[in-house]
Amino acid sequence: MKSLLLLSSLLGLAISDSLPMDEFQAKMKELNDQISSSLISNTDEKAFVDEKISEIEANKTKVESTDGSPIVDDDAGYTGPYAKEFYEGDILLTKEQLSSIVSNPHSKRQAQWTFNYPNNIWKGAPISYYFDRNFPSNKIPSVRAAIKFWESHTCVRFQENGGGRARVRFINGNGCYAMIGKTGGEQVISIGYGCDWIGTIAHEIEHTLGVWHTQARYDRGNYVSINAWNVLPNQLYNFNTQAQSYTNLFGIPYEFGSVMHYAENDFARDRSRSTIVAKNGYERFQHSMSNYLPTFYDIKLINTYYKCYDACPRKFNCQNGGMQDVNNCNRCKCPPGFSGTYCESISTSGCDRYYTIGSTPVTISATAGSNGLYNINYNECALHLKPATKGRRLEVTVTTGAGMSSWNCYGAGVDVRVHSDPAMSGIRICRPNTRFPAIYSDTDRMVLNLFSRINYVSFTFSARMI
Structure with missing residues (x-):
């Protein structure tokens, strides 16, 4: 494994607090031993x-093909965007951060909240960035698109080839990784092989803005358990958690579909x-972890962390999960399928x-979507379902489908939004030729949000009030 010092030398980085290889490896082993002790030794x-894994395996046998073709696990050879050389797979730590984490393994937070705040966030001026001279030109449009995504949804601004000592260099490194905060x-920010998707780049930029991974939140034990017995050797430190006393979640709920959440089998010995x-009560989200693009709540976290809403002189409440548009304070940004100044209307266009x-x-x-479509953003179609009798719930089953099929929904699929808050990502289905078990709404509303950026996807659903 390369040391951070060697990486700095090879990449020409201006990182003065890197650690020698042996010290870095020693600290990672120390942290791994701490996490291993707390996870592996927990017999309960x-x-x-084990019980949940058995349930997941049993549920796989209930998934049926609608056209007679076999159900193939096309994830078998995928290794994910994360690298073994970095903390949590894609985080390049400073010496101070690493020492702090190892001495107190629960000192991380969802949004970085240290004694340095607000000096550890990028405030007051655009974030200066440039492309390394060896950065492939064909990746530049995707980086600019990810930057445009954050600028269009938040008050954070970037300046290409800007000046200043504090700046970001995009490199073509060994995988996808970034540093946490300013x-x-x-x-x-490294955009290496397989990293040049807008969502992956937006994920790494969010790290640079100061955000850690979702499944590292201190409250993750309410929502997920770690199958430590299937994690690659010496990689358990990637599943460290946070202490509440060092955490500021800013009221953001735990979201399985966050772009900052690991996929369900990252760092697995056996990716099947x-x-x-x-956890119990959340099983329906087992196969809906991670995402291609930042979600509404990923965006809200940055806007809250960077106090973007403070710039709006008149505050108002948005409906249907919308949030005030920090780039146009006189209106709301709405979840897919909603419209109007306050997201008060259901879009039927x-x-x-x-x-x-x-x-x-x-x-x-x-x-x-449509045949021949290849886009960095999604074409979307929202179907709003309400029961005929107020207060009743809804049952939906996917019966048939056609078009783009992708195991991780990064190309196309349907997001079945079952929460009372339609801004929360829901249950994602990616294979249109597959019949899945019925899905139930939490309340008297459901939104079926079809999306595609590659060709098209079609679904036929059977819906009824229960």
Whole structure:
């Protein structure tokens, strides 16, 4: 494994507090031993995880193909965007951060909140960045698109080829990684092989803005368990957690579909089995962890952390999960399928539609995207379902489908939003030729949000009030 010092030398980084290889490895081993001791030795957790893994395996047998073709686990050879050389797979730590984490393994936080705040965030001026001379030109549009994404949804601003000592250099390194928060000097974001998706780049930029991974939150034990017995050797430190006393979650709920959440089998010995297991009551989100693009709540976290909402002189409440548009304070930004100044309206333009669902099952079909589509953002289609009787819930089953199929929904799929808050990402289904078990709403509303950026995806659903 390369040392941070060697990496600094090879990449020309201005990191003055890097550690020699032997010291870095020693600290990682120390942290790994601490995490291993707390996880592996927990026999109650082992029993719970084993039971849940058995349930997951049993549920796989209930998934049926609608066209007679076999169900293939096309994730078998995927290794994920994370590297073994870095903390949590894609975080390049400073000497101070590493020493702090090893001496207090629960000192991280969802959004970096240290005695240095607000000096550890990028405030007061655009974030200066530039591309390393060896950075591939074909990746530059994706980086600029990810930057534009954050600028269009937050008050954070960037300046290409800007001046100043504190700046970001995009490099073509060994994988995808970044530093946490503003370090004060030049720091890097690596967009290596397989990293040039807008969502992956946006993920690394969010690290640079000061945000750690979702599944490292101190409250993750309420939502997931770690299958430590399927984690790669010496990689358990990647599943460290936070202490509440060092944490500021800013009221952001735990979201399985956050772009900052690990996928369910990251760092797995056997990728056909999960390393992250959803707790009781959350099993339906087992296969909906991680995301291609930042979610509404990923965006809200940055806007809150950077006090973007403070710039709006008149505050107002948005409806249907919307949030005040920090780039146009006179209106709200709305979740897919909602519109109006305050997100008060259900959009029925394009393929967006509204259905009142009774007790008799009805068939609903929709398509997002088109043949030949290849885009960095999604084409979307929102289907709004309400029961005919207020207060009743909804049951939806995917019956047939066609088009783009991707194991991780990064190309296309449907996000079944079952929460009372329609801004929360829901249950994602990625294979349109597959019949899944019925999905139930939490309240008397459900949004079926079809999305595609590669070709098209079509789904037919059976829906009824229960």
